Amino acid sequence: MVVGRKWVYVKPFDGLPKDENFRLEEEVFSDELKENEFLTEAEFLSVDPYMRPYMSSYPVGTSMIGGQVAKVTASRHPNFPVGAYVFGNFGWRTHCLVDPRKLPAESQPYVLPSFGRHPRSLALGVLGMPGNTAYFGFLELCQPKEGETVVVSGAAGAVGSIVGQIAKLKGCTVVGVAGTDEKCAWLRELGFDATINYRAVGESGFAEALKKAAPKGVDCYFDNVGGYISVAVLLQMNLYGRISVCGTISNYNEARAQVADPQREFVFKQLRQEGFIVTRWHKRWMEGIEANLRWIEEGKLTYQETVTKGFERMPEAFVSMLTGGNTGKAVVKV
Ligand SMILES: NC(=O)C1=CN([C@@H]2O[C@H](COP(=O)(O)OP(=O)(O)OC[C@H]3O[C@@H](n4cnc5c(N)ncnc54)[C@H](OP(=O)(O)O)[C@@H]3O)[C@@H](O)[C@H]2O)C=CC1
Numbered sequence: 001m002v003v004g005r006k007w008v009y010v011k012p013f014d015g016l017p018k019d020e021n022f023r024l025e026e027e028v029f030s031d032e033l034k035e036n037e038f039l040t041e042a043e044f045l046s047v048d049p050y051m052r053p054y055m056s057s058y059p060v061g062t063s064m065i066g067g068q069v070a071k072v073t074a075s076r077h078p079n080f081p082v083g084a085y086v087f088g089n090f091g092w093r094t095h096c097l098v099d100p101r102k103l104p105a106e107s108q109p110y111v112l113p114s115f116g117r118h119p120r121s122l123a124l125g126v127l128g129m130p131g132n133t134a135y136f137g138f139l140e141l142c143q144p145k146e147g148e149t150v151v152v153s154g155a156a157g158a159v160g161s162i163v164g165q166i167a168k169l170k171g172c173t174v175v176g177v178a179g180t181d182e183k184c185a186w187l188r189e190l191g192f193d194a195t196i197n198y199r200a201v202g203e204s205g206f207a208e209a210l211k212k213a214a215p216k217g218v219d220c221y222f223d224n225v226g227g228y229i230s231v232a233v234l235l236q237m238n239l240y241g242r243i244s245v246c247g248t249i250s251n252y253n254e255a256r257a258q259v260a261d262p263q264r265e266f267v268f269k270q271l272r273q274e275g276f277i278v279t280r281w282h283k284r285w286m287e288g289i290e291a292n293l294r295w296i297e298e299g300k301l302t303y304q305e306t307v308t309k310g311f312e313r314m315p316e317a318f319v320s321m322l323t324g325g326n327t328g329k330a331v332v333k334v
């Protein structure tokens with residue numbers, strides 16, 4: 001018998017998540033597995049923005065959703081031997097009994113490929129879902145061309161920091177928008193050509209700051225945040241500009257903002273805007289991971305992680321990420 005712990009969603013979110021939304025519970029697993037089942041023990045867990053809007057569609061009493069890196073501790077599945085490390089969407093739990101046949105195609109667990117000298121936690125970041133969000137969401141939807149100007153909001157986070165570096169690899173001029181001077185300084189170290197600390201310039205100063213940072217206008221916008229930042233970028237898009245709508249974290253904890261009608265920009269600038277969910281590319285998943293790993297090995301792609309230690313601190317790490325406490329990918333080490 002194995003006793004695990006899990007975080008349960010016990011009260012609907014209202015605004016920023018609070019302690020009262022979560023409860024830590026125990027769960028017991030039998031040692032006797034059925035054919036095709038395997039048992040895991042988590043090593044690293046992910047806290048991601050999507051958990052905030054997605055949980056609202058689950059009933060209270062559901063375990064918190066999320067990805068993790070875990071070790072297989074018992075197995076009756078030939079592809080998941082004891083001792084292997086896997087990625088799985090097993091939720092906020094220390095242990096999990098898995099039967100892959102019960103999971104949808106876009107949420108299949110997989111044994112981690114070798115990351116060489118890099119930590120396994122990267123399977124939750126640049127070598128996992130956020131890295132693939134950057135790789136596919138930017139390259140497929142923005143179709144960047146050498147010499148173009150790219151703006152990335154949420155630029156110092158898990159997705160944005162990778163998007164900006166890929167844009168530099170494609171020969172673009174890159175402007176990053178982030179919430180502190182320290183984050184902006186890191187982005188410039190990564191090769192970003194200009195940065196805007198949106199908290200420092202404020203809503204009223206943002207359009208002017210963007211004009212200075214992107215004097216030739218904007219050809220591609222990778223939007224992680226929505227809200228006034230995105231309205232201002234839209235108004236400075238160039239003819240035939242492309243916008244990849246990845247997320248709207250500025251309003252995950254609030255009612256939706258009322259924004260000005262943007263249709264005129266789309267007509268006269270002939271813009272293209274497309275939203276996406278990264279699992280759209282689940283059949284090409286390993287292509288994104290391999291490309292990002294190759295760039296890391298070649299010294300062309302750099303990552304950073306913000307690691308919180310202790311499974312009991314999952315809610316704290318989640319709220320910290322939602323309020324800008326992370327640089328690069330936010331993960332929890334059990
Ligand atoms: N479409 C898809 O398939 C996917 C979408 N996403 C989306 O991508 C975005 C980034 O995710 P991810 O990289 O994992 O998270 P991050 O690592 O970027 O962490 C979230 C960051 O959001 C920033 N932020 C918080 N509030 C605001 C605000 N009001 N305005 C602007 N920025 C804010 C904070 O940085 P700061 O200090 O700069 O404010 C914070 O660090 C999210 O919107 C997420 O939902 C992520 C994965 C897949």
Ligand SMILES: CCCCCCC/C=C/C=O
Nearest residue numbers: 049050089107247277278
């Ligand atoms: C099966 C779970 C996959 C998670 C996909 C996350 C998509 C994120 C959307 C917005 O943040």
